[in-house]
Structures are given as C-alpha cells and as structure tokens.
Amino acid sequence: MIGDAKITRRVVVLSDVHLGHSATQVGEVKFLGPLLEGADEVIFNGDTCEQTVSAWREKGRAQLAELKLLCARLGAEARFLTGNHDPDVDGEGWMDLRGGQIFVTHGDMILSDVAPWSLECIERREKIREVVEEFKGDVSTLDGLHRRTQLVEEELRPSEEPRLGSKGRMYLWTALWPPMRPLNILRVWLTMFAKAERFTERFRPTSEVFLFGHFHRPGIRRRGSRIYCNTGAFMRGARALMVELEGEWMTVRAIIRDKDGYFRPGDSCGSFRLRDQRSRSK
Numbered sequence: 686m687i688g689d690a691k692i693t694r695r696v697v698v699l700s701d702v703h704l705g706h707s708a709t710q711v712g713e714v715k716f717l718g719p720l721l722e723g724a725d726e727v728i729f730n731g732d733t734c735e736q737t738v739s740a741w742r743e744k745g746r747a748q749l750a751e752l753k754l755l756c757a758r759l760g761a762e763a764r765f766l767t768g769n770h771d772p773d774v775d776g777e778g779w780m781d782l783r784g785g786q787i788f789v790t791h792g793d794m795i796l797s798d799v800a801p802w803s804l805e806c807i808e809r810r811e812k813i814r815e816v817v818e819e820f821k822g823d824v825s826t827l828d829g830l831h832r833r834t835q836l837v838e839e840e841l842r843p844s845e846e847p848r849l850g851s852k853g854r855m856y857l858w859t860a861l862w863p864p865m866r867p868l869n870i871l872r873v874w875l876t877m878f879a880k881a882e883r884f885t886e887r888f889r890p891t892s893e894v895f896l897f898g899h900f901h902r903p904g905i906r907r908r909g910s911r912i913y914c915n916t917g918a919f920m921r922g923a924r925a926l927m928v929e930l931e932g933e934w935m936t937v938r939a940i941i942r943d944k945d946g947y948f949r950p951g952d953s954c955g956s957f958r959l960r961d962q963r964s965r966s967k
C-alpha cells in the first residue's frame with residue numbers, strides 16, 4: 686500500500702487519461718500541462734495509459750514516459766495507481782492520505798467482474814464467474830481483493846485491437862452493441878455511488894473522502910458523512926474532473942479545453958473543508 690501521506694503540499698488527482706488509446710482526448714501529453722502547473726504532487730488514479738491492447742501499448746508506454754518528464758519539468762512528483770487498462774504501471778492499487786482521511790483507488794475493485802460493460806466481460810462471463818468463485822484468497826482485505834481483481838483483469842484482456850475506426854471515431858457507437866452493453870453501462874452508472882459506499886464502508890469505514898474513477902461518469906455525492914467523487918475520464922464523449930488538495934481544503938474542478946487543445950482547470954464544482962487531523966485523533 687502506498688503511503689499514509691499527510692497533505693502539506695498542493696496535490697492534484699486525475700484519472701482515466703488513457704494515453705495511447707485511439708479514443709482518448711489527450712492526443713499529446715503537453716496538453717495536460719496546465720492541469721499540472723503549480724502542483725507539488727500529482728496522483729494519477731489508474732488507467733493513465735494503455736497496456737492491455739497490443740496495438741496501443743507502444744504509444745501508451747512512450748506517452749507515459751513523456752508524462753513523467755513533463756511532471757518533473759514542472760516540479761511535480763508523479764505517483765501512479767494501477768487500473769484495469771494499466772495493471773503493470775509502476776504503482777500500487779490504492780492510496781491513503783491524511784492518516785486515512787482520504788481513500789484513493791481506481792475503482793476496478795468495486796465490482797467483482799471489474800468492467801461488466803466491456804465486450805470481453807459479456808463474451809467471457811462464465812469464465813469470469815469461475816475466476817471469482819474459485820479464488821482462494823481472503824477478499825476481506827484489500828490485498829486479497831486486489832489480487833482477485835488482477836486475475837479477473839487478466840481474463841478481460843482484449844484478444845485483438847477494438848475496431849474503433851480512424852482516430853477512435855466509432856468509440857461511442859461501440860457502446861450500443863450488443864444491447865447488453867448499454868444496459869450494463871446504465872446499470873453501473875445508476876448504482877456506482879451506492880456500490881462505492883458499500884465498498885468504502887467495508888474497507889475504509891473511517892475515511893471521510895473516497896476518490897475514484899473507472900466508470901467514466903464524473904460526479905460528487907455526499908452519502909452520510911462521507912464525500913464520494915468520481916473524476917470521470919479524458920475519453921471521447923466523457924468529461925473529466927480534477928481534485929485539488931491543499932491544506933485543509935479539497936476542491937473539485939471541472940476541466941475545460943481551450944481552442945489550442947490544452948486542458949485547463951475550470952470552475953469549482955465544490956470545495957470541502959477537511960476536518961483537522963488532530964481532532965480526528967481525539
């Protein structure tokens with residue numbers, strides 16, 4: 686598990702950049718620069734690059750290296766968490782901040798079948814069920830659940846490059862077929878915050894904030910005393926949010942794209958004052 690880092694610096698959290706994917710909106714890494722400027726640390730919360738589709742892997746690897754160089758040039762420490770599209774990235778499966786006050790993970794562990802909207806999950810559902818049922822590890826711990834999730838993701842790796850057409854223009858249309866895909870997408874969108882709540886209550890019941898991505902559906906919810914934020918995605922047809930952590934404040938911002946293609950921080954979607962850590966320990 687990564688860290689137990691106290692937030693004394695300006696930290697930015699992003700997810701689902703999908704570098705290398707033919708349908709990502711981030712054609713060039715430099716377009717992310719304005720989001721990283723002024724950050725002491727940037728947490729990339731899974732699916733930063735493509736590692737599971739062979740046709741996209743080389744570009745994803747090259748752009749990931751560019752991203753690390755860009756962060757270094759801007760003076761921001763880059764930290765990575767794994768996702769279902771980048772399971773081999775140099776990072777762990779989750780992160781705790783401010784003594785466990787803030788819990789960060791990609792979101793692929795929330796669902797036992799990881800990505801029920803994917804063609805691979807629909808086509809291989811019996812095999813996925815076998816992997817889940819036959820897993821011998823202890824899924825009452827994050828370590829065990831993460832290992833089972835990794836095994837499911839190995840079964841979900843595409844056997845060939847998805848046919849998305851030139852520059853990924855068919856990406857949105859592929860979500861409509863077979864009919865089970867849009868139904869599964871709608872189902873997980875409608876239930877993702879409830880599932881996120883159950884997941885967090887199970888593994889981080891004392892956390893006050895849960896940051897996740899994976900579902901490509903940005904939003905903020907307060908359920909009980911906890912704040913849940915899905916940071917969306919930089920994919921065609923999706924929107925992304927950024928989270929800024931500084932001192933005792935967490936701010937969630939929209940991300941806008943200027944006429945030159947650069948992504949920039951937009952208006953605040955909500956600012957939240959985090960409880961003083963000293964009061965938490967009493």
